[in-house]
Amino acid sequence: MELNSLGFLFFFVAFFILYWFGTGGRIKLQNILLLAGSYLFYAVWDWKCLFLLIASSAINYFLGIEIGKTENEKKRQVLVWFGVLYGILSLVYFKYTNFFITSFIDAFAFFEISLNIHTLKIILPLGISFYTFRTISYILDVDKGKIEPVTNWINFFAYVAFFPCIIAGPIDKARTFVPQLEKKREFDYSMSVNGLKQILWGLFKKVVVADNCAEITNHLFADYANLPSYLLLLGAFLYTVQLYTDFSGYSDMAIGIAKLLGINVTINFNYPFFVQNVAHYWRNWHMSLTSWLTEYVFTPLSIKFRDYDKWGIILASIINFVIVGAWHGANWTFVLFGFLHGCYFIPLILRGRMNKKIPKIEKLPNGKELRNMVATFLLIMFTNVVFRADSVSHAFSYLAGILTQHFVVNVADIEYLSLIKLSILLVIILVFFMLEWKGRAKECPLYVILQNRSRYLRWAFYYVLIVMIFLYVGEEQEFIYAQF
Amino acid sequence: MKKKFIKYLFIFLLPIMILVVGMEVALRSIPNDYKDKSEYLDRHAQNIEVLLLGASHIMYGINPEFFSDNCYNAAYVSQSLDFDYDILMKYDEQWNNLKYIILPMSYCTMTERLETIDEWWRIKNYLIYYRVGKAKSISDYTEVSGNKLDVNLKRLYKYFFNNESPVTCEENGWIKKPFKLNNNLEKDGKRIAKKHTIDDPECVRENTEILRNIIQYAKRKDIKVILVTTPTHKGYYENLNKSQWEMTKNIANLMVKDYDNTYFYDYLSDTSFTEYDLADCNHLNEYGAKKLSLRLDSIIHTLPD
Amino acid sequence: MERSQVLEEVNEIFKDILDNDEINLTDTSTADDVEEWDSLTHIQLVVAVEKHFDIRFKSKEIQSWNNVGEMINSITEKIQ
Numbered sequence: 001m002e003l004n005s006l007g008f009l010f011f012f013v014a015f016f017i018l019y020w021f022g023t024g025g026r027i028k029l030q031n032i033l034l035l036a037g038s039y040l041f042y043a044v045w046d047w048k049c050l051f052l053l054i055a056s057s058a059i060n061y062f063l064g065i066e067i068g069k070t071e072n073e074k075k076r077q078v079l080v081w082f083g084v085l086y087g088i089l090s091l092v093y094f095k096y097t098n099f100f101i102t103s104f105i106d107a108f109a110f111f112e113i114s115l116n117i118h119t120l121k122i123i124l125p126l127g128i129s130f131y132t133f134r135t136i137s138y139i140l141d142v143d144k145g146k147i148e149p150v151t152n153w154i155n156f157f158a159y160v161a162f163f164p165c166i167i168a169g170p171i172d173k174a175r176t177f178v179p180q181l182e183k184k185r186e187f188d189y190s191m192s193v194n195g196l197k198q199i200l201w202g203l204f205k206k207v208v209v210a211d212n213c214a215e216i217t218n219h220l221f222a223d224y225a226n227l228p229s230y231l232l233l234l235g236a237f238l239y240t241v242q243l244y245t246d247f248s249g250y251s252d253m254a255i256g257i258a259k260l261l262g263i264n265v266t267i268n269f270n271y272p273f274f275v276q277n278v279a280h281y282w283r284n285w286h287m288s289l290t291s292w293l294t295e296y297v298f299t300p301l302s303i304k305f306r307d308y309d310k311w312g313i314i315l316a317s318i319i320n321f322v323i324v325g326a327w328h329g330a331n332w333t334f335v336l337f338g339f340l341h342g343c344y345f346i347p348l349i350l351r352g353r354m355n356k357k358i359p360k361i362e363k364l365p366n367g368k369e370l371r372n373m374v375a376t377f378l379l380i381m382f383t384n385v386v387f388r389a390d391s392v393s394h395a396f397s398y399l400a401g402i403l404t405q406h407f408v409v410n411v412a413d414i415e416y417l418s419l420i421k422l423s424i425l426l427v428i429i430l431v432f433f434m435l436e437w438k439g440r441a442k443e444c445p446l447y448v449i450l451q452n453r454s455r456y457l458r459w460a461f462y463y464v465l466i467v468m469i470f471l472y473v474g475e476e477q478e479f480i481y482a483q484f
Numbered sequence: 485m486k487k488k489f490i491k492y493l494f495i496f497l498l499p500i501m502i503l504v505v506g507m508e509v510a511l512r513s514i515p516n517d518y519k520d521k522s523e524y525l526d527r528h529a530q531n532i533e534v535l536l537l538g539a540s541h542i543m544y545g546i547n548p549e550f551f552s553d554n555c556y557n558a559a560y561v562s563q564s565l566d567f568d569y570d571i572l573m574k575y576d577e578q579w580n581n582l583k584y585i586i587l588p589m590s591y592c593t594m595t596e597r598l599e600t601i602d603e604w605w606r607i608k609n610y611l612i613y614y615r616v617g618k619a620k621s622i623s624d625y626t627e628v629s630g631n632k633l634d635v636n637l638k639r640l641y642k643y644f645f646n647n648e649s650p651v652t653c654e655e656n657g658w659i660k661k662p663f664k665l666n667n668n669l670e671k672d673g674k675r676i677a678k679k680h681t682i683d684d685p686e687c688v689r690e691n692t693e694i695l696r697n698i699i700q701y702a703k704r705k706d707i708k709v710i711l712v713t714t715p716t717h718k719g720y721y722e723n724l725n726k727s728q729w730e731m732t733k734n735i736a737n738l739m740v741k742d743y744d745n746t747y748f749y750d751y752l753s754d755t756s757f758t759e760y761d762l763a764d765c766n767h768l769n770e771y772g773a774k775k776l777s778l779r780l781d782s783i784i785h786t787l788p789d
Numbered sequence: 790m791e792r793s794q795v796l797e798e799v800n801e802i803f804k805d806i807l808d809n810d811e812i813n814l815t816d817t818s819t820a821d822d823v824e825e826w827d828s829l830t831h832i833q834l835v836v837a838v839e840k841h842f843d844i845r846f847k848s849k850e851i852q853s854w855n856n857v858g859e860m861i862n863s864i865t866e867k868i869q
Binding site: 007020021463 | 499623634
Binding site: 283299302312 | 827829832833835836839852
């Protein structure tokens with residue numbers, strides 16, 4: 001059940017009614033329902049791996065309590081390391097075993113030695129990258145005293161399995177999420193309306209923008225060897241838009257759904273293309289992941305390397321971003337992607353630019369600001385080709401193609417590229433970014449657009465969005481982050 | 485607060501719900517082949533003596549008009565064995581006069597099921613109009629969710645504004661492919677043969693099971709089952725994967741051996757059918773259909789009782 | 790050294806590293822209160838503080854600070 005499927009709609013309507021009308025406002029019932037609903041949701045998708053999810057929740061639950069009770073420093077360390085390693089190792093096992101095996105085989109093959117080992121049949125459990133990060137952050141926070149161990153197991157298990165976020169985040173920290181479960185959720189009219197608006201916007205982004213870009217980029221990336229450089233550039237551009245609208249759209253739906261349940265989930269995207277340098281981009285892209293890695297990887301590393309001045313920070317940065325990259329999947333392209341981003345930080349760190357306050361743009365960017373925005377966008381576009389490619393050689397070939405493939409091609413001959421459809425898509429993308437720019441002060445543009453006008457005008461606008469969603473829905477494109 | 489929210493949400497969604505329901509009703513009222521066929525079977529199943537089931541090879545390839553018995557063509561595009569079985573079972577109590585069932589034994593019959601190919605969107609038609617079949621997802625139960633919106637809007641426009649009826653089958657269920665000389669038989673043959681070459685042992689196993697069920701059911705009711713491989717062009721049959729075709733023939737022969745009510749006729753490369761009988765590399769036109777139908781009619785009358 | 794003196798000197802360090810003369814830290818100030826104070830500048834601040842007071846913190850200590858006040862406590866402990 002993807003969040004944008006009919007099946008989920010039915011599930012959620014029933015859930016919503018039970019949650020607000022069937023629990024009589026009792027906290028315990030609300031949380032039990034959340035937990036049961038989350039497990040039902042997970043089981044429909046992947047019931048075999050439900051046991052793994054429950055086991056992970058149970059292990060971390062008991063560890064949390066033990067760590068809280070233990071005064072002995074050494075014993076604490078052991079327990080913390082056990083929790084962290086359990087999470088990391090299970091994640092590595094499911095996600096990267098075959099990657100390691102294949103890389104191992106390839107490395108030996110390079111020296112003409114053929115190994116007689118085969119990749120294993122390992123299925124990646126749904127959401128493991130996301131819920132594992134939730135549990136690891138919990139263990140580390142308990143150890144550092146940032147949160148008291150959660151004694152109510154229902155609350156903890158519900159935190160780990162929370163269905164709107166289990167497939168693709170945002171990754172909430174226990175210290176901001178669990179306290180909300182410990183209070184009764186009162187129905188809030190404006191919060192719920194905001195939730196609906198965010199879901200609508202997220203659906204629009206995913207169905208109208210992302211899926212349509214995907215239809216084209218899938219072909220362009222497969223057929224790249226036969227395409228002229230400007231089409232390859234188009235592919236890189238569309239894919240960058242696609243990645244953003246797909247992932248942020250899904251996050252919007254998750255956050256909006258949580259709002260309908262009276263729960264505030266952490267923000268995940270904050271208009272990452274309206275920034276002026278790469279550091280700023282990462283502060284606004286997949287924020288729950290970057291803040292997780294910053295807190296639990298970058299900061300400890302930078303403290304360890306602090307004797308090496310700026311080079312220490314650079315090293316910590318590169319390691320941090322290689323992990324960001326590798327987290328996305330078991331392919332050298334993701335590692336390279338991360339490494340490149342780590343390198344992007346080098347000039348920023350050396351010039352000491354990262355602490356310079358960047359003034360907010362009031363109405364429209366001036367020449368210099370626009371140049372910075374475009375330059376940053378291009379840097380991101382370049383690494384996104386690496387991200388999207390099937391292999392490192394595919395990435396290099398594609399990028400080389402942009403520089404070298406200058407032959408002439410009659411676009412009308414390319415059967416998967418309809419000029420009409422492409423033009424409409426580009427117009428939609430333009431209007432989309434204009435709407436985002438207008439609404440950039442708030443978490444969701446729909447909290448700003450037409451807010452001061454009549455309700456009829458607002459509703460008419462929402463109807464337009466809905467019609468567009470209906471027009472493009474169907475022939476579902478696979479959600480990019482679902483296999484993470 | 486909750487009431488206010490529900491109230492405004494309901495008012496907001498009302499126009500959409502009305503449009504959606506209205507569209508669903510309108511779409512369902514458009515006449516179509518599936519509706520035609522299922523209504524015919526509802527009314528006349530008890531009179532049918534020869535039942536034609538299967539996919540497009542049978543749908544175009546056999547014309548009930550040339551059968552001396554009461555014959556109906558209940559085949560349709562991409563209709564796989566599981567749907568043939570479901571339709572057969574639906575009218576279980578009405579097959580009072582049924583004596584012969586004709587099924588396809590084409591190169592791709594055993595390796596395909598409707599849900600595995602890119603015609604899967606047709607599943608909703610069986611659920612809605614025939615009321616048989618299993619849904620792949622919730623969106624298979626309605627017309628509105630079964631197709632993209634622009635497709636549905638086009639359908640509504642064509643029927644309600646242009647008065648074009650999308651019904652293509654005759655009253656006896658057969659669909660006519662008018663005679664037209666086709667110069668691409670050779671070229672298309674290679675392409676289509678490749679498209680029909682599928683490696684799916686799981687599917688083959690399941691289809692064999694379903695075929696067996698149909699034959700056993702027929703045997704219980706004293707009905708004969710005729711498996712037919714319809715004629716194709718050289719460009720097609722020369723480009724088939726040998727093992728897939730051998731496997732298919734073996735299954736047919738196995739059924740003939742195991743069940744005395746089953747017969748198999750392989751016209752894949754029968755030379756009495758020429759280019760003038762073929763609409764494309766693997767479908768018969770109206771003349772080819774007449775030829776095949778007359779042949780089958782005389783054959784079934786020579787079968788022992 | 791008096792605690793308030795330590796706070797003064799730390800405030801000067803922040804102003805210098807973060808290039809902002811309007812910074813005015815209190816015991817309860819956190820990174821949320823100071824715009825330029827983020828993960829990248831955090832370590833520069835720590836290093837500058839260590840250099841200025843000629844002290845050395847343990848990693849665990851640095852990560853345990855929840856606000857400026859706790860940092861000041863760690864500093865005053867070390868310079869006693």
